[in-house]
Amino acid sequence: MRAMALCRVCGSTLGEPAYQAAAPALTSIMTALNSDTVVHVCERCSHAQCPNMPDIQTFYDTTYRISLEADDHDQLFALAADGRPLYRTDHQAAISLRMLELPPGALILDYGAAKSDTLRKLVEHRPDIIPHVFDVSRDYVFAWQDWVRAEHQATYTIDPSWHGRFDAVMSHFAIEHVAEPIAFLAQIRAVLKPGGRLLISLPDVHANPGDMIVVDHLNHFTDPSIRHALKATGFTVNEINRADFPGAFFVSATAREGNLAGPEDGVAAATAQNREICRFWKKAYASLTQTRDRMAGQRCTIYGAGFYGSWIAQQLSGAMDVVAFLDQNPKLHESQHMGIPVRHPAELDETVDTIFIGLNPLKARAIMASVSFPTHRDLNLVWLD
Structure with missing residues (x-):
């Protein structure tokens, strides 16, 4: 995997990688990929990023088959005080309902939907809203059929007739995967009505340092870099919520006109923290291999x-x-x-x-x-x- 030249968020020239490890790499679905792991950290906006994987489009179209093992597959979020398991999509749905502030009868799009379990659970709580789904694969169409109308489903591309259509868009744990996050956000902005609401969830590498070496997470956003990306694509940021979902953060924003990007606070501190995480993984690898060889x-x-x-x-x-x-x-x-x-x-x-x-x-x-x-x-x- 070759090093990168420019930052995906602000376009600045990148220096030498902050972290490198030889193949194999590990994906977010915990499969091995015959690729090196390389991480760059942008000094201007603090964005940490990995080069594109080989044949990235095919990976997400036919290989990245998340949560298809069973109808009730879900990721454990936490254990309740009584030992009862709490699952990720239930928690995401509750956060989404609160942060989106959906009006009655809202048209909502799940962008990068996968099975769209979160939106399905949201609709169970709010049957008045009208669900739409989009994904870059057809692997999940079977999961939408019973509750999303066929004309409200899209795969691979979005029809221009959807532009300016939606009161709200949500995108859960998708933007970290994309090679062009600015284009990703610009497409979302295009389908929103003026004043429409966006909610995105994404890994928080500062709270979950393992995310830094997930090879298909091409983007590791910080507060400054996600603010920069949203403002550059016509959004004002309403809230960055780190409290409700440990290891991730949820960002709500409102669609506005124009590029609102400018210098962000906290870049130096976020950049330093990213570099410290990269140093941690170098030390962890050295320590683990020593223990492995000894035992x-x-x-x-x-x-x-x-x-x-x-x-x-x-x-x-x-x-x-x-x-x-x-x-x-x-x-x-x-x-x-x-x-x-x-x-x-x-x-x-x-x-x-x-x-x-x-x-x-x-x-x-x-x-x-x-x-x-x-x-x-x-x-x-x-x-x-």
């Missing part, structure tokens, strides 16, 4: 079957015997991930003493303090940090 051939488990656990498994492959992933999400139990069984923590193999902690390092110790394992023996917990 070569031993049996172990990995706590967490998400991105962090998958990255650890990728580094341990061929050197250690990973007997299981341990995860709290009941929808993952009795399945396999990367060819490895996924089990509840209570099913820790009695012959395994080493557990690699595949969790966000900013939260890992607090999470593990509440986890009980069925053993009285000493366990060797290996942390990313």
Whole structure:
């Protein structure tokens, strides 16, 4: 993967990469890609970014098949106080209802919809609104058929007749994937009515540093860079919400006329934090490979079957015997991930003493303090940090 020359958000010349790692890389759907991982950090707007993946259009059209495993597939967001699982799309729907402030009978478009479970749940709460969906793949059409009218569905391209049509657009966890985020936002602006509302959700790399090395997340936005991108495409920013969804942020904006972009506050601090995250991953890789080589051939488990656990498994492959992933999400139990069984923590193999902690390092110790394992023996917990 070649280095980049210009920032995707502000167009400034980029310097040398802040992070590089040889192939294979890991995608957000936790599959390996025969590509290097390269991260640049823009000094002018603080945007962190990765070069385009090989054949990116085909990847999203036919390979990036998110949440198609089962009708009820969803990602675990948190555990309630009583241990009940809380899922991502339910939480996104609740946030969307509050932040969009939809008028009665609003026409709303889910842009980059995938299965559009969030919009479907929003419509269950607000049956007066009129749902529309758009995605760059036809893989999800089956999921729309029972509740979105055929003429309100679009794939690959949007018909010009939709321009200026919508009271609101929402786009959940899509803009981080696109090679041209300014064009992405400009297309959304084109389909909104003047004064229409936009809500986007996107990963917060400062709260979830693993996002920095997700190879298909081409964009790692900060407050200054998302403000710059929105103002440059005809939006005024209403709210940046980091409180309601840990590891991500939600941004609401209103469609206005013209390019409103200008210098943003906080660029230097955000740039420094991005570079510190890149340094963290260099250290984490060096530490993990040293541990792996020292314990070569031993049996172990990995706590967490998400991105962090998958990255650890990728580094341990061929050197250690990973007997299981341990995860709290009941929808993952009795399945396999990367060819490895996924089990509840209570099913820790009695012959395994080493557990690699595949969790966000900013939260890992607090999470593990509440986890009980069925053993009285000493366990060797290996942390990313």
